[in-house]
Amino acid sequence: xxxxxxxxxxxxxxxxxxxxxxxxxxxxxxxxxxxxxxxxxxxxxxxxxxxxxxxxxxxxxxxxxxxxxxxxxxxxxxxxxxxxxxxxxxxxxxxxxxxxxxxxxxxxxxxxxxxxxxxxxxxxxxxxxxxxxxxxxxxxxxxxxxxxxxxxxxxxxxxxxxxxxxxxxxxxxxxxxxxxxxxxxxxxxxxxxxxxxxxxxxxxxxxxxxxxxxxxxxxxxxxxxxxxxxxxxxxxxxxxxxxxxxxxxxxxxxxxxxxxxxxxxxxxxxxxxxxxxxxxxxxxxxxxxxxxxxxx
Numbered sequence: 001x002x003x004x005x006x007x008x009x010x011x012x013x014x015x016x017x018x019x020x021x022x023x024x025x026x027x028x029x030x031x032x033x034x035x036x037x038x039x040x041x042x043x044x045x046x047x048x049x050x051x052x053x054x055x056x057x058x059x060x061x062x063x064x065x066x067x068x069x070x071x072x073x074x075x076x077x078x079x080x081x082x083x084x085x086x087x088x089x090x091x092x093x094x095x096x097x098x099x100x101x102x103x104x105x106x107x108x109x110x111x112x113x114x115x116x117x118x119x120x121x122x123x124x125x126x127x128x129x130x131x132x133x134x135x136x137x138x139x140x141x142x143x144x145x146x147x148x149x150x151x152x153x154x155x156x157x158x159x160x161x162x163x164x165x166x167x168x169x170x171x172x173x174x175x176x177x178x179x180x181x182x183x184x185x186x187x188x189x190x191x192x193x194x195x196x197x198x199x200x201x202x203x204x205x206x207x208x209x210x211x212x213x214x215x216x217x218x219x220x221x222x223x224x225x226x227x228x229x230x231x232x233x234x235x236x237x238x239x240x241x242x243x244x245x246x247x248x249x250x251x252x253x254x255x256x257x258x259x260x261x262x263x264x265x266x267x268x269x270x271x272x273x274x275x276x277x278x279x280x281x282x283x284x285x286x287x288x289x290x291x292x293x294x295x296x
Contacts, residue, residue, distance in 0.1 A: 017225040023205045030188040031154035034068040040148040043069070043095050043107065057238035057246050059095050061107065066094035070109045071231040073144045073155055076183055077113075077192050081198035081224030084119040089231055089254055089273065090262055091287075093237040093246070097145075098158070104147055106156060106292045110296050111142045111229055112237070112263060112287050116272035119198035119218050130219065132199075136279040137272035139287050140164070140200045142193060142229075143172075143294060155180075159294070161266060162201035165285040173204075180204050183226070190228060194220045237263050240292055 013090040045066035049055035054062055070092050079086050089113045120134030143159040155177040158216035164172050181204065186252050194203040204211035205221065212218030238246035250260040257273035266288040271279050 023199065025235060029152075030186060031149070032186055032189045033151055034065065034072055034153060036064055037151050038062070038065045038068065039151050040105065040107075043148070057236070058242045059164055059239050061094060061096055063236065066109070067106065067145060067231070067233050067236065068110075069107055069153065070094060070111075072228045073109060073146055073190060074192045074231045075111060075142045075144070075158075075202075075253045076185070076226055076228050078194045078226045079224050080220055081196065081222045083195070083197050083200075083224070085115070085117040086195075086200075087116040089114050089116075089239050090231070091235045091251075092231060093239060093291060094238055095296055096157070097295070099122075099145065099161075101157070104156070106145045106147050108143060108145050108294075108296075109146075109292060110291060111231075112291075113140050113142070113200070113229065114261075114270070114272070115140065115200050116257070116274070117139075118170075118179075118200060118284070121199055134198065135284055136274040136282045137270040137284040138200050139270040139285050139290065141290055142191075142202055144191070147229075155191065158191050159203035160193060160204065161290070162196075162203065163199065164290060171190050175204055192226070196220060215284075237291070237296075239296055240264065247273055261287075264291065266292065 021187050022062055044061050048060060056063055088213055089280040091114060092160055093110045095108055097106055097108055102296040107176040115138035118135050141161045145157040146153050146155050157174055157176055158180060159174045161172050161174050177188045194206050196209055196212060201212060201218055206220045209218055209220035236246050245264060248264055250262055252260050253273040258275045259271055259273040261270060262268040266286050268286050269282060270284045270287055271282055
């Protein structure tokens with residue numbers, strides 16, 4: 001605790017570590033270390049990576065480091081026990097940015113959760129509202145923004161999608177790390193996302209979920225399993241600033257589902273690897289739209 005008259009210690013900007021007063025697990029310091037012991041300069045060398053094989057997406061960040069960051073800060077998804085389908089095949093992208101909020105250098109990670117289905121809102125009051133209906137594919141996402149203090153990496157902010165672009169508007173909310181939940185993990189590491197039953201919108205708490213979109217019809221009232229989003233090293237999408245992305249064009253399912261997806265297309269609706277012939281009328285927001293909107 002700061003002495004009277006002294007400013008509060010900000011763990012995101014302090015040179016020395018702040019005391020752990022955030023309510024996380026006892027004895028666990030905020031943030032996390034990466035397996036490769038990267039600091040910021042090692043992750044994004046000022047003179048460039050040099051060896052193209054170590055930076056396949058040419059974003060100036062060592063591929064191994066961005067994977068370790070993506071894995072270290074992957075969100076914990078708190079599902080509702082009544083959700084009809086939480087199946088997914090996640091992909092991710094990362095980039096460097098000077099934060100427009102405070103001018104600090106950060107690494108950002110976009111987690112394309114890539115649900116197979118949106119089950120709709122299970123509420124009788126929603127049966128005549130097209131926004132409440134279920135559909136093939138669900139392109140919800142989470143974005144984290146992290147910085148480093150030496151080799152300790154700390155979550156600064158997270159942006160949570162909640163029916164993003166369903167009505168042509170940006171339904172993403174950005175929260176400071178101290179406004180998020182972390183469960184039993186170290187604070188400022190893997191944030192907990194409360195996932196609305198059926199519709200899969202992301203919320204920072206159960207209370208905000210149950211006061212969520214569609215006339216407060218999003219629900220998280222029967223918590224079930226909590227799972228850390230899986231991050232695969234070969235699921236790095238690359239970035240839109242280069243002609244040849246790491247993953248480009250049609251992407252087949254890891255589990256032999258009948259359809260394919262194109263994460264960088266802005267016109268190829270995300271259908272959760274369902275057959276495109278059978279779901280031709282579905283217009284779930286393409287991931288290419290949200291990736292570019294958030295400058296990935």
